[in-house]
Amino acid sequence: MKDFTDPELCAAIAAAESPAWSVRAAAGLRLAAADRIESVARVLGGLLLDAEDTGVTSDTAAALLARRDLAGLRIVLAARAVASDEGTADQLTAELDCDPRWATGQDGDELITQLRTLASDGDPEVRNEALLRLSRLR
Template identity: 40%
Template sequence: MTGGLESALAEASSPSWTRRARAGRDLASSADVPEAAEVLLRLLLDAEDTAVTRRTAEALARTGTTAAVRLMALALVEADDSRSDWLRTGVHDARVAPDGVPDVVEACGKLAQDREESVRRGAAEISVWASGTSH
């Protein structure tokens, strides 16, 4: 594991919401690394602060990989209504950014064939958010 990844993994357990949110942003590009994926899922469902949920979802949406979107789909099926609203807001924030999130819809399409029904369900909802047809 690289020093940057280890540092971000450590930051994810900080009592500071800003440090946890930064960890989510820093780990997003490593969504396919099992240790990072586990921590990212926890950050998406952060019990302490919805800003962590929002910023981590935005970072994952900007990454746009299938692994990143899969984590958001898994979080979505576990999230309560409030948390799912903040997940959607994070995707929206990424979508309206100048560079947008063109890969998210494509990743959701790939996840439509995932072996887990919950991932397929979550990805279908995220696809709607990312395409801008609902918010």
């Protein structure tokens, strides 16, 4: 997925507005795999904050975290920081807490390094969420 002229990307963006939770969840999976994820970050944020079904939140967050990069983690932290619906906030917390990288030492170190980087992010909400996660590790 290259840019907004990519038909698959455009279809996934449109699917993010579907009334069907399964279609929105599938859109989250496709968008999370985008090469230039920053270009669809707003749509992904909306899927993470889906107030109608935490399945959409869960699938999208898991796909973003599976990228194992700063961009995916940043989008999940940004959504968690502003989640006002308790179910959605709890689901995002669960996805962050259950990231498979915590299961092994090396991968956990990778995640901690990314959190430390995001602890100085320009977005105060991302920064605060990263700092909160790091404080729980101590």
